[in-house]
Amino acid sequence: MTVPFLFLFIWCGNAFSDDSNIQDIYKIRMENRLLELEAKAAAKPVTYVVLDLIRKKMYLKIRGVTLKEFDIADSDTIGIGQLDEFYSLVTVKAIFAPKRKEIKPPAQKKEEKPASTTQEADSYSVGDMPSNYTLIFDKGLSISISQHFKGGFLLSILNYINKKMGKLWNSSKLLWSHLKKTPFIKILVVMSKDDAHAFYWALPEKADFIIIR
Amino acid sequence: MNGYNFKNNINNDTEYQKRGLMRRIIYALSIFFIVFSAINVMAYFIQKNSNAAVSKKEEIGNAKKIVNDISKNNKKIYKSISNLSPKGNYIVIDTAKNILYLKNGDRVLHQAVVSTGSGRFLIDPNKKERKWVFDSPRGEFKVKSKIVEPVWVKPDWAFIEEGTDVPKNYNDRIEEGVLGDYALGIGNGYFIHGTLYTRLLGKPVTHGCIRVGDNDLKIIYKSAKIGTKVYIF
Numbered sequence: 001m002t003v004p005f006l007f008l009f010i011w012c013g014n015a016f017s018d019d020s021n022i023q024d025i026y027k028i029r030m031e032n033r034l035l036e037l038e039a040k041a042a043a044k045p046v047t048y049v050v051l052d053l054i055r056k057k058m059y060l061k062i063r064g065v066t067l068k069e070f071d072i073a074d075s076d077t078i079g080i081g082q083l084d085e086f087y088s089l090v091t092v093k094a095i096f097a098p099k100r101k102e103i104k105p106p107a108q109k110k111e112e113k114p115a116s117t118t119q120e121a122d123s124y125s126v127g128d129m130p131s132n133y134t135l136i137f138d139k140g141l142s143i144s145i146s147q148h149f150k151g152g153f154l155l156s157i158l159n160y161i162n163k164k165m166g167k168l169w170n171s172s173k174l175l176w177s178h179l180k181k182t183p184f185i186k187i188l189v190v191m192s193k194d195d196a197h198a199f200y201w202a203l204p205e206k207a208d209f210i211i212i213r
Numbered sequence: 214m215n216g217y218n219f220k221n222n223i224n225n226d227t228e229y230q231k232r233g234l235m236r237r238i239i240y241a242l243s244i245f246f247i248v249f250s251a252i253n254v255m256a257y258f259i260q261k262n263s264n265a266a267v268s269k270k271e272e273i274g275n276a277k278k279i280v281n282d283i284s285k286n287n288k289k290i291y292k293s294i295s296n297l298s299p300k301g302n303y304i305v306i307d308t309a310k311n312i313l314y315l316k317n318g319d320r321v322l323h324q325a326v327v328s329t330g331s332g333r334f335l336i337d338p339n340k341k342e343r344k345w346v347f348d349s350p351r352g353e354f355k356v357k358s359k360i361v362e363p364v365w366v367k368p369d370w371a372f373i374e375e376g377t378d379v380p381k382n383y384n385d386r387i388e389e390g391v392l393g394d395y396a397l398g399i400g401n402g403y404f405i406h407g408t409l410y411t412r413l414l415g416k417p418v419t420h421g422c423i424r425v426g427d428n429d430l431k432i433i434y435k436s437a438k439i440g441t442k443v444y445i446f
Contacts (some may be wrong), residue, residue, distance in 0.1 A: 025276055028283045035290040042297045045353035047446055060446055062353055064294040067305060067446045080260060100346070103335040106376035123417045124332025126309040168249055171256035178259050201309045202446045204351055 033084045037210045038064070041086070047204045051143070051187070053077065053213040058189070060202055068202060070195045073148040074163065078170040079140075079185030080178070083211040087137040092203065094133035100124055131196040137209065140183030145199065148190045159190070187211070303442040304405070304433065306423055308349050311415050313405075313425060315436055322436065325429035326414045329445075330421045337373055345370045347420040350403055354443040358398035359434065363406060364389045370420070393427060395434040399443050405433065 041048040042064040050059040058070040077083075101124060131147040146162065149155035170186045177184030191199065302322065305314040308329040315323040330349035337343035367386045372379045380386060393407010408414070408424035423445075425433060 022276070025279050025283075028280055028287070032283045032287050032290070035287050035294070039290050039294050042294050047352060062444050062446070063297045063299065063442075065298050065305075065444065067444060068307065078256060078260070101333045103333050103347075103374055105335070105338060105374050125417055164249075168252060171252045174256045174259060175252060198309045204446075 030084060034210060034212060037084075037086055041208050041210060044208075046207070047202075048208040048210065049203075051189070051209060051211045053187070053211065055212075058191075058199065060199075068198070070191060070199055072189055072191055074159075074188075074190040076163070076167060076188040077185070077213060078167065078174055078188070079183075080174075081140075081183065081185050083141075083185065083213055085139070087139060087141050087209040087211065089135055089137055089203070089205070089207045089209065091136045092133055092200070093136060094130040094200075096130045097133075098124065098128045098130065126197050126201045129197040129200040131193045131200075133196075133200060135203075135209075140177070141185045141187070143187045143189060143209075145189050145191060145196055147193045147196050150192070163188070163190070299442040301438075301441070302436050303444065304437065306349070306443065306445045308351070308417065308445060311417060313423065313429070313433070315433055323429070323432050325425055325433065327429075328408065328410075328413050328415070328419050328424040329417050331418050335370055335374055337369075343369075345420075349419070349421050349423060349445055350399075350401065351445050354399040354403075354445065356397050356437050356439055356441040356443060357400050358396075359437070359439065360396040360398065362394060363392040363396035363404070365391050368402070393425075393430055395430050397434065397437055397443075405443070406430070 038050070042061070045063070047060055047062045047067065050061055052059065053072075053075050056072040056075065058072060059066050060068040060070075131145075133145050135143040135145065137143070144166070146166075149158050149162075166188050170188070173186065174184050302315060302317050305316055306312075306327065306329065307314070311327050311329055313325045313327045314321050315325075331347050334344060334346045365388045366383075367388055369379050391409055392404070396404045396406040398404050403422055405423040405425060407427055407430045410418075410424070411426055414424065414426055
C-alpha cells in the first residue's frame with residue numbers, strides 16, 4: 001500500500017502480459033525502468049519525488065513510503081525525450097524567493113530566562129513560500145510550478161491565458177533547442193496555491209525526481 | 214464650399230485614423246496568431262518525430278516471453294521496495310503543517326500538533342563566522358535515546374540569543390523542567406520533547422527540535438522504541 005501506484009503498474013503489467021504486441025513490451029519495460037529507479041531512490045535515506053503525470057499526482061516519498069501527496073490541477077509536457085531516468089534537482093528559481101529572518105540578540109545583557117521566548121513571531125512559515133517557481137534539473141529538464149487560480153470566470157480565463165502563453169514560450173524554446181541540438185524538456189505543473197507553497201517548503205535540496213508519463 | 218470640404222476632411226481623417234488603428238490591431242493579432250500556430254505546429258512535429266524515433270521494434274514471436282520475464286522482475290523489485298519500508302510503528306513529522314503522525318503501515322495511530330524549526334538564523338556578534346540556522350532536520354532518522362525527565366544542556370546559541378555571556382562552567386548550562394517529562398533523541402542534538410510553551414504548538418518556532426504537548430508526548434514516548442524510524446519533511 002505504501003507504493004500503490006507502483007502496485008497498479010505491476011497489476012497493469014500482468015494484465016498486459018497476455019497481449020503480444022510491441023506496445024505492451026514498451027509499456028512493461030517502462031514500468032520496469034520506473035521500478036528500478038524507485039528501488040534505487042528508496043535505498044537512500046533521503047526524500048525523493050515521484051511526479052505522476054498520468055494520475056496527476058506528485059508524491060513526496062522516502063524508503064518507498066509516501067510522506068505527502070500533492071494534487072496536480074493541470075499539466076503539460078513540451079520537449080523531446082523519454083523521461084525514464086533520475087533527474088537531480090540543481091536549483092529552484094523563484095521571483096519572490098523567501099528570505100530567512102535573522103534573530104537579533106539584545107545588545108545589553110539581561111537576566112537569564114528559558115529559551116524560545118524570543119522567537120514567537122516572525123518565523124519562517126509555509127505561507128512565506130512562493131507559489132510560482134521553476135525547478136531546474138540536470139539533463140535539460142525543468143519543471144515549472146504555477147498556481148491554479150480558483151474562482152470566477154475571469155480567473156479561469158487567466159488560467160487559460162497563462163497556460164497558452166506558457167506553451168508558446170516553451171514551444172519557442174523547444175524550437176531553439178532543436179536548432180542548437182541541445183536537450184530540452186519542460187513540464188508545466190499547475191497546483192493549488194497551498195500545495196505549491198507546501199511543495200516548495202518540503203522540497204529537499206538536490207532531490208531525485210522520477211517522472212511517470 | 215471650402216468650409217464644408219474642410220469639415221468633411223476632418224471627419225474623414227478621424228475615421229481614417231480609427232480604421233487605420235483597427236487595421237493595425239487586426240494585423241498584429243493575425244501575425245501573433247500565425248506565429249503562435251506555426252511555433253506550436255513545429256514543436257508538435259519535432260516532438261512527434263523524436264518520440265517515434267525512440268520506439269524500438271521487437272520480434273513479435275518473443276513478445277510473450279519478454280513480457281513474462283519483465284513482469285517477474287517487476288514483482289521482485291516491488292518486493293524489495295516494500296522491504297525498505299519501516300516495520301512496526303514509525304513517526305512522520307510534517308514541518309509545513311506542524312503535525313506529527315504516529316503510524317504503523319498506512320494506519321495513523323496518533324496525530325499531534327507540534328512545533329518545529331523556525332527557519333530563522335543567528336550570527337554570533339563576537340565571531341561573525343559562527344552562524345546557526347534553526348531548521349528542523351529533514352530526512353530519515355531513528356530514535357537513538359529515550360529519556361525520562363530530561364534536562365536541557367543549553368548550547369552556546371541559547372546564551373547568544375539571550376544576549377548573555379556563554380558560561381565556562383558546564384553546570385551553568387543545565388536547565389531543568391523546560392523539556393517536559395520525556396525526550397526522544399534522534400541524533401545530532403535534536404530531540405522530540407515536551408514544552409512549556411503550549412500556546413505556540415502548531416507554529417514553527419523552535420531551534421530545530423520537535424516540541425510536543427504533554428499528553429501527546431506520553432503516547433509517542435510509550436509507542437516508540439530505540440530504533441523506531443522518524444521521517445521529517
